[in-house]
Amino acid sequence: MTQEEITKIEEKIVDVLKTVYDPEIPVNIYDLGMIYKIDVDDKGNLDMDMTFTAPSCPAADFILEDVRTKVESVEGVKSANINLVFEPAWDQSMMSEEARVELGFE
Secondary structure, three states: OOHHHHHHHHHHHHHHHOOOEOOOOOOEOOOOOOEEEEEEOOOOEEEEEEOOOOOOOOOHHHHHHHHHHHHHOOOOOOEEEEEEOOOOOOOHHHOOHHHHHHOOOO
């Protein structure tokens, strides 16, 4: 797989991640800054690091399963390893400008 093909797959992954929401927050998890790493190798294996806004997120299982289902459905992704990490700890500075405006922080 070429670097260009890998980049296109990573862009598609970002697109599907923008359809995943925490049920309590009206902004997608990508714009909230909850995705720390998206790395696709030349065989189509995805290694992704993500976090939650709080370690005790009540919707954690739902969100993680939604992420897994959606990234595994992206054409070109052969396998998905999703790592749940809490370092660095998520904070509001990780949100996109659009997310800060949507949530009234700007």
